[in-house]
Every structure is written in structure tokens, then in C-alpha cells.
Amino acid sequence: MGEIMRLSRYFMPTLRENPAEAQIVSHRLMLRAGMIRQSSAGIYSWLPLGFRVLKKIENIVREEQDAAGCQELLMPTIQPADLWRESGRYDDYGKEMLRITDRHDRDMLFGPTNEELITDIFRNSVKSYRDLPRLLYHIQWKFRDEVRPRFGIMRGREFLMKDSYSFDLDYEGARRAYNKMFVAYLRTFARMGLKAIPMAADTGPIGGDLSHEFIILADTGESEVFCHADYLDFDPMMSGVDYEDDLQPVVDEWTRLYAATDEMHDPVAFAEQVPEDKALHTRGIEVGHIFYFGAKYSEAMGATVQQADGTEVPVEMGSYGIGVSRLVGAIIEASHDDAGIIWPEAVAPFRVGLINLKVDDSATRETCERLYAELSAKGMDVLYDDTDVRAGVKFATSELIGTPWQLVVGPRGVASGLVELKSRDGDVNEEISIDAAVTRVSG
Amino acid sequence: MGEIMRLSRYFMPTLRENPAEAQIVSHRLMLRAGMIRQSSAGIYSWLPLGFRVLKKIENIVREEQDAAGCQELLMPTIQPADLWRESGRYDDYGKEMLRITDRHDRDMLFGPTNEELITDIFRNSVKSYRDLPRLLYHIQWKFRDEVRPRFGIMRGREFLMKDSYSFDLDYEGARRAYNKMFVAYLRTFARMGLKAIPMAADTGPIGGDLSHEFIILADTGESEVFCHADYLDFDPMMSGVDYEDDLQPVVDEWTRLYAATDEMHDPVAFAEQVPEDKALHTRGIEVGHIFYFGAKYSEAMGATVQQADGTEVPVEMGSYGIGVSRLVGAIIEASHDDAGIIWPEAVAPFRVGLINLKVDDSATRETCERLYAELSAKGMDVLYDDTDVRAGVKFATSELIGTPWQLVVGPRGVASGLVELKSRDGDVNEEISIDAAVTRVSG
Numbered sequence: 001m002g003e004i005m006r007l008s009r010y011f012m013p014t015l016r017e018n019p020a021e022a023q024i025v026s027h028r029l030m031l032r033a034g035m036i037r038q039s040s041a042g043i044y045s046w047l048p049l050g051f052r053v054l055k056k057i058e059n060i061v062r063e064e065q066d067a068a069g070c071q072e073l074l075m076p077t078i079q080p081a082d083l084w085r086e087s088g089r090y091d092d093y094g095k096e097m098l099r100i101t102d103r104h105d106r107d108m109l110f111g112p113t114n115e116e117l118i119t120d121i122f123r124n125s126v127k128s129y130r131d132l133p134r135l136l137y138h139i140q141w142k143f144r145d146e147v148r149p150r151f152g153i154m155r156g157r158e159f160l161m162k163d164s165y166s167f168d169l170d171y172e173g174a175r176r177a178y179n180k181m182f183v184a185y186l187r188t189f190a191r192m193g194l195k196a197i198p199m200a201a202d203t204g205p206i207g208g209d210l211s212h213e214f215i216i217l218a219d220t221g222e223s224e225v226f227c228h229a230d231y232l233d234f235d236p237m238m239s240g241v242d243y244e245d246d247l248q249p250v251v252d253e254w255t256r257l258y259a260a261t262d263e264m265h266d267p268v269a270f271a272e273q274v275p276e277d278k279a280l281h282t283r284g285i286e287v288g289h290i291f292y293f294g295a296k297y298s299e300a301m302g303a304t305v306q307q308a309d310g311t312e313v314p315v316e317m318g319s320y321g322i323g324v325s326r327l328v329g330a331i332i333e334a335s336h337d338d339a340g341i342i343w344p345e346a347v348a349p350f351r352v353g354l355i356n357l358k359v360d361d362s363a364t365r366e367t368c369e370r371l372y373a374e375l376s377a378k379g380m381d382v383l384y385d386d387t388d389v390r391a392g393v394k395f396a397t398s399e400l401i402g403t404p405w406q407l408v409v410g411p412r413g414v415a416s417g418l419v420e421l422k423s424r425d426g427d428v429n430e431e432i433s434i435d436a437a438v439t440r441v442s443g
Numbered sequence: 444m445g446e447i448m449r450l451s452r453y454f455m456p457t458l459r460e461n462p463a464e465a466q467i468v469s470h471r472l473m474l475r476a477g478m479i480r481q482s483s484a485g486i487y488s489w490l491p492l493g494f495r496v497l498k499k500i501e502n503i504v505r506e507e508q509d510a511a512g513c514q515e516l517l518m519p520t521i522q523p524a525d526l527w528r529e530s531g532r533y534d535d536y537g538k539e540m541l542r543i544t545d546r547h548d549r550d551m552l553f554g555p556t557n558e559e560l561i562t563d564i565f566r567n568s569v570k571s572y573r574d575l576p577r578l579l580y581h582i583q584w585k586f587r588d589e590v591r592p593r594f595g596i597m598r599g600r601e602f603l604m605k606d607s608y609s610f611d612l613d614y615e616g617a618r619r620a621y622n623k624m625f626v627a628y629l630r631t632f633a634r635m636g637l638k639a640i641p642m643a644a645d646t647g648p649i650g651g652d653l654s655h656e657f658i659i660l661a662d663t664g665e666s667e668v669f670c671h672a673d674y675l676d677f678d679p680m681m682s683g684v685d686y687e688d689d690l691q692p693v694v695d696e697w698t699r700l701y702a703a704t705d706e707m708h709d710p711v712a713f714a715e716q717v718p719e720d721k722a723l724h725t726r727g728i729e730v731g732h733i734f735y736f737g738a739k740y741s742e743a744m745g746a747t748v749q750q751a752d753g754t755e756v757p758v759e760m761g762s763y764g765i766g767v768s769r770l771v772g773a774i775i776e777a778s779h780d781d782a783g784i785i786w787p788e789a790v791a792p793f794r795v796g797l798i799n800l801k802v803d804d805s806a807t808r809e810t811c812e813r814l815y816a817e818l819s820a821k822g823m824d825v826l827y828d829d830t831d832v833r834a835g836v837k838f839a840t841s842e843l844i845g846t847p848w849q850l851v852v853g854p855r856g857v858a859s860g861l862v863e864l865k866s867r868d869g870d871v872n873e874e875i876s877i878d879a880a881v882t883r884v885s886g
Binding site: 009034040043044046048066071072074083098103108110120126147158 | 446452453454456477480482483484486487488489490491494497509512514515516517518519520521522523526538539541543545546549551553560563564567568569577579584586588590600601
């Protein structure tokens with residue numbers, strides 16, 4: 001059964017006017033569509049419509065992590081400062097870390113990230129090379145006390161992230177874990193209808209080539225990006241990928257062509273490696289980051305394992321993040337028009353917006369109820385606009401919230417057994433029989 | 444497809460010894476089974492096995508809230524102090540509230556509960572009686588800075604709760620909302636294999652009879668309870684409950700007999716109302732609380748709605764909590780033996796523990812792989828113990844983590860086409876053909 005909702009009963013407080021505080025389109029549309037409400041600077045409540053999208057994104061992330069053999073756990077939001085003193089980051093982190101003193105005057109903090117905590121869990125539980133490799137993840141709310149939170153949930157203070165952490169005996173193992181996450185990320189973003197391009201990122205003192213940001217292209221993106229246009233034609237859904245295989249060829253293929261954010265951009269290399277008609281210079285949004293950091297934390301925190309020969313080595317680690325709440329905004333930045341959001345089907349809050357043009361007409365109402373029941377039985381999520389307002393208002397709301405399919409039911413059509421079917425992307429706009437409509441939108 | 448896991452690859456760090464810090468059985472068993480690890484006093488990480496149980500409980504709670512017409516949203520963990528100043532609770536709350544100052548010296552707090560925030564959302568969005576009733580909920584981590592956190596996740600500092608809030612025009616509407624939650628709670632706990640008995644709770648200055656705690660019976664429970672033994676035979680799964688019906692008769696039926704915690708206990712009334720052979724005096728654990736509080740917050744915070752006649756009234760509210768993380772411990776307190784946990788099927792981390800008694804025997808291994816694949820195809824969650832340890836260790840682990848079904852595969856049985864099937868509750872223990880085993884545990 002799909003989830004169904006009558007708009008007359010749904011808590012979706014839309015706004016007619018553009019909120020003055022919203023500088024970017026995703027923030028504006030999320031407020032207008034009643035997806036979020038700010039509770040204080042950079043901190044938001046997710047109202048039912050926004051929450052549905054957030055959950056759909058979270059579930060896609062989860063399914064692809066599970067498929068890659070990553071095991072889910074959940075670390076708390078509040079961490080002890082002492083762990084961060086061990087790694088040396090407690091003093092380094094600066095004012096973005098939300099520092100807290102509890103009633104017993106112990107120093108705590110709201111986790112901005114989890115390397116220390118996962119390393120602590122690992123060192124208390126795993127002692128032998130026989131228990132490696134390990135690939136663990138969690139999806140949890142984090143806090144970064146941004147000096148100027150802005151752009152809605154795109155650069156908020158409290159935000160939802162998926163973090164994975166890999167534990168391996170040696171560099172080769174760490175590289176295999178890295179490659180698994182690389183491929184899982186390609187698939188994750190593709191399932192959301194996004195083209196995410198992996199771009200080499202700064203590895204800092206760790207060095208090497210095992211750090212990539214996953215960037216989706218959007219004119220309104222926060223960073224400049226430079227890449228080979230052929231990436232746009234790559235297929236990230238390598239059907240039937242086997243995570244036990246050697247994935248290096250896939251990673252090589254996806255890192256073969258030039259792709260860089262402004263931070264790492266090398267104009268000379270770009271000009272040399274990319275023919276002029278393939279040189280893409282646009283803007284992008286970071287939605288994921290994968291990073292190998294070796295023994296940085298395991299050495300500082302004593303997370304060692306015994307090797308086959310009895311000697312101890314610090315475990316090799318990597319971390320792999322996806323901005324789950326940020327993706328909601330990023331998808332809107334990449335997919336909207338003047339009227340509102342255009343959701344990719346996989347993350348749409350509802351697949352079908354069912355619009356009753358005349359709620360006091362019994363034949364129209366009966367047809368709507370029938371469509372509502374049949375679509376639900378086919379597993380479609382339907383938002384049924386049964387409110388008593390003008391047709392124009394209904395269309396505007398429907399376009400604003402961006403359901404992929406719109407089914408418009410009015411007395412004239414019903415009399416001849418027809419409804420109007422529109423796709424939000426504008427490709428479909430036709431009169432169609434009621435039965436055909438059900439088949440069409442559930443296909 | 445069910446979820447399947449090979450124990451050799453599963454991050455489940457069990458402990459052989461009873462941890463000294465654990466005073467109660469659920470805490471002890473959760474640590475020993477590798478379900479949780481403490482990160483600081485009263486704050487825990489949920490390891491994969493514990494996380495699976497937590498998610499199953501959360502999903503049952505969610506499904507029953509949705510079925511009752513409650514709509515899910517998500518409020519943040521960090522709240523502005525100003526909202527709590529409006530309600531007057533900022534000063535009242537005392538040291539259990541985790542108070543935080545952000546980088547701009549604004550007073551914030553980690554939400555111990557959400558009445559203020561949901562009232563703020565409501566007053567900013569709903570203005571008219573036509574938009575009532577509303578029934579909203581969220582499932583979020585909360586923090587209470589307990590002076591002496593203890594009993595593991597049963598009285599931790601960071602804990603997961605489901606909170607619902609109802610908004611109605613008048614007392615009658617509020618009572619309907621209250622009754623919906625009353626019935627939803629009966630169903631929720633029953634689906635987890637629990638007998639939860641609603642007991643009248645203190646209504647304080649609000650008065651009236653609309654406050655109930657839902658208590659499950661367990662010898663190790665935190666509070667004394669006194670009730671009529673007939674409650675144990677009541678059936679909470681009123682099949683086909685319609686939440687649009689008048690639910691008052693159900694509530695009346697469930698509050699007809701005597702039931703009280705020590706706080707509300709009246710020995711005279713107990714003796715008068717309950718025949719001696721029906722007088723149950725035992726211990727219990729609170730897993731839910733529903734509470735009507737009228738205009739307490741809406742008045743203080745100006746959450747009013749316009750009535751049909753144009754006048755404004757403060758909205759009538761109630762709140763309804765379930766301790767989601769606490770339930771994990773409560774279920775263990777109610778269902779365990781000396782060897783470990785006995786999970787009710789609906790919340791078990793895995794339904795089947797598949798035990799390979801001789802991993803270096805190819806026929807045994809093949810039978811296990813076949814069972815593993817067939818059970819998974821039937822949607823069963825299976826934990827396959829493919830580790831190379833003694834049979835005794837495998838049995839002990841299996842009983843400790845408490846999967847409802849145990850399938851034991853050894854070379855002797857395999858030669859004659861048989862496996863051993865045991866239920867964790869001890870009711871079943873037989874040799875059975877391999878095909879029959881699949882049918883039996885997936886039934």
C-alpha cells in the first residue's frame with residue numbers, strides 16, 4: 001500500500017509570498033512549500049512534507065550502504081571532550097564546535113563529526129587482524145556552530161549526515177574499502193536522480209589520491225567546478241555491481257577525466273587535458289566526501305590490532321560522509337522552475353498529486369476516491385487535494401510542492417470518463433481514460 | 444528479502460563476563476550481547492545488534508501512530524531558551540535541562556521535551572478552527588542531565604522518544620485525540636509482545652482524568668504496581684479498530700478495573716474494588732505516558748485559533764510520549780532467562796540464528812548456505828554463525844542474543860537430511876527435515 005493523504009487534513013502550511021530571509025531558491029521553496037520552519041538561526045523543524053523527502057533520501061543512502069556491506073550503528077549526539085583531547089582536535093576545532101558543560105562540570109560537545117567516537121568503539125572491541133575488515137556507518141544529527149548560518153538547511157547548524165568509517169589492516173585493504181564507498185556513492189546519488197561527479201579533494205598532510213568530493217552540478221551551487229563534459233554521459237548504475245570484486249577499474253574510469261572544484265583547479269592541466277568543446281565550467285554543490293586518513297586517529301588513540309605474526313599495528317582508517325539533510329536542498333537547487341520544485345521520482349514526497357476541481361460534485365468526488373484507492377493499492381504515494389479552493393490555487397500548490405505526476409479530475413472530464421494527466425517536468429499533458437491514468441502513473 | 448548476516452563479518456562484540464557496572468539485567472545483557480557501548484555516563488552508542496532492535500521498535504511505534512492519523516514531523520534537538528522563557532519552564536526545569544551557550548552567547552538547550560517548540564510551530568501556521576484537529580508526532584533524541592544516570596539505557600541521559608501532540612478546538616476534541624492515542628498505545632505495545640496496562644497518573648493542576656501511564660509488568664521494574672489480575676487477559680488488539688469511531692467504550696473498558704502505581708495507589712479502594720484472589724501486587728516499568736493539559740502552553744504562548752463566530756480561543760492540547768530506547772531495556776527486563784535475552788518475534792534483531800556446527804565440513808556448509816538463501820528469500824532475518832569456534836560457544840552466543848528460532852546444522856543430521864530446530868522460549872526442540880525447518884520458522 002502506498003501512503004495516502006488528504007490535503008484537507010495534512011499539516012502543510014504553505015506560504016504565498018517569498019520569505020524575505022531566504023536568499024537561495026531551495027530555501028525559498030522549502031519555506032513556501034511548508035517543508036521546514038526555522039526555530040532559531042540555522043536550526044529547523046522538518047514539517048511532514050519535508051520530513052517525507054528527508055526520509056526517502058535517508059533510506060536510499062541506507063540501502064546503498066547496506067548493499068556495500070557497511071553495517072549500521074548509531075553513535076550519540078553528545079560526546080565527551082576527553083576523546084577529542086586524545087586526538088588533539090578539542091583545541092584545534094575552534095568555535096564551530098558546540099561546547100557544553102554538564103551538571104557535574106564535565107566538558108562535553110555536540111558531535112560535529114565522529115572519528116574519535118568510532119575509534120574509541122573500535123579500540124574497545126577489536127583486537128585482532130582476524131576481525132578485519134570492518135565497515136561501519138551511522139546516520140545522525142550533527143551540529144556545527146556556523147558563525148553565519150545561511151541558505152536554509154544547506155548551511156544550517158544542526159544537520160543530518162551519514163558517516164561511514166572503514167577499518168583495515170593495511171593500505172591495500174583501506175583502498176578496497178575506499179573503492180566500495182566510491183561506487184556506493186555513485187549509485188546512491190544516481191538513484192536520487194542526480195548526476196554526482198567525483199572530484200579530487202585536498203588530502204592535506206595525509207597525501208595520496210584517496211580523497212574525493214562528490215559534486216552535483218547546479219547553476220546556483222556554492223563552488224565553481226571545472227570538468228570534462230563527458231562525465232555527464234557516464235552511467236553510474238553499473239548494473240549488478242559485486243562489492244567483492246576488484247572495483248579499481250570502476251574508480252579508474254570515473255577519475256580518468258579532469259574534474260576539480262576551484263580549490264583544486266589547475267587551469268593549465270584543464271586546458272591540456274580537456275578539448276575546448278568538452279570544457280565544462282559551471283557551479284556545483286558538494287553532497288558527499290570520501291577520505292582515507294590512514295593511522296591519523298588510530299595512532300593518536302591507540303587503536304591497534306594484532307597481526308598474524310603477533311605484532312601490533314595501528315588500524316588503517318577512512319571516513320565517508322553524505323550530507324543527508326543538505327541533499328534535500330541540493331536536489332531542489334538542481335531541479336526546480338519558476339513555479340516550484342520538480343522532484344525526481346525516487347525522492348518525491350508524494351508521487352501523485354490528485355486534484356479535485358469540484359469537491360461539491362458527487363461524480364467528481366467518487367472518481368477521485370476511486371483513483372485514490374486504486375493508486376494506493378498499487379503502492380503509489382498520493383496527496384489528494386480535496387480542499388474547497390479555486391482551481392488556480394490548487395494548481396499553484398501542486399506545482400510548488402512538485403509531485404512528479406498531477407491527475408486533474410473535473411466534472412466535464414468525468415462525464416466522458418477522462419482525467420487530465422500532467423507530469424511536473426512538462427513532458428506529459430494529456431486527457432486520458434481513468435483506467436489508463438492509474439496504469440500510467442504507477443508504471 | 445530478509446536481512447542476512449554472517450557472524451564472521453558482523454560487528455557484534457560480545458562479552459563473556461558480566462560487566463561490573465551493570466546493576467540490572469537488561470543493562471548487563473545489552474552490554475554482554477554487544478548491543479550497546481557506553482561513551483560517557485548515561486550516553487550510549489547503539490552497536491549493530493542493538494540498533495536493529497531499536498529500529499524495529501521505532502517502526503512499530505511509527506506504524507501505529509500513522510494508523511491513528513498522527514502525522515510525522517521532526518523537530519531539532521537544540522532549542523532556543525527564549526521559547527522556554529515564554530512558557531515559564533526555563534527557570535523551573537532545573538539542572539536536568541542541558542543548557543548551552545552558542546558562539547554568539549545565545550542561550551540554547553538540548554530539548555528534554557517539545558511542548559514549547561511544537562506550540563511555536565502551531566501558532567506560526569494555524570490560525571483557524573477549520574484547520575483543526577491536528578495530531579502531530581516526532582521521534583527524536585532527547586537529553587535529560589540526570590544527576591545519577593543508571594540502569595543502562597533505561598535511565599540514560601540521551602534517549603530516543605516518540606512525542607505526539609494534539610491540537611483541538613475544545614475539550615471534546617481533545618478527548619477524542621486522547622482516546623486515539625490511548626488505543627494506539629495498547630496496540631503498539633501488544634505488537635511488541637508486551638502486556639502494557641494503562642494506569643491513572645497524576646494530572647496536577649490540570650485536573651480531570653486524562654492522564655495515563657502505560658506500565659509493563661516486570662519483577663525488576665522501577666515502581667510498585669497494584670492492579671486487577673483480569674487485565675492480564677484483556678486483548679489489546681481490537682481487530683479492525685477504526686480511529687474515526689467513538690473510542691470511549693474501549694477506553695472505559697480498559698480503565699474500568701483498578702490499576703495504579705505506588706504514586707497513585709489507594710489501599711482502601713484497592714481492597715474494596717479488587718477481590719483478594721484477583722489482587723495483583725508486583726512491579727512495573729513505565730513505557731508510555733499520555734496527558735491532556737488543555738491550554739497550559741497555548742495560553743502562555745499565544746497559540747490561539749479563530750472560531751466560527753470570529754472569536755479567538757487558545758487551542759486545547761495534549762502530549763503523548765513513548766520511550767523508544769527505554770523499551771529495548773524494558774522488553775529485556777520482561778523477557779529473559781539466565782542464559783540471555785528472549786526476544787518477542789516482532790522486535791528480535793534476527794528471527795533465526797543459523798548455527799553451523801562444523802564449518803570445515805562441506806556438506807554441512809552447503810546445507811547452511813541453502814537454508815540461509817531460502818530463509819532470506821522468504822523475508823526472514825537470519826544471523827548465520829559461520830565462525831570457527833566450539834559448539835558450546837555458539838550455543839551460548841545464540842542464547843545470549845536471544846533469536847526466537849535456532850537452527851542447528853551438523854554433519855550427522857545433514858547425512859540423514861535433518862536439522863535441529865529450537866525455539867528460544869524452550870517450547871520447541873526437535874529434529875526436523877530441512878524443508879520442514881524452512882516452512883516452520885517462516886510460518
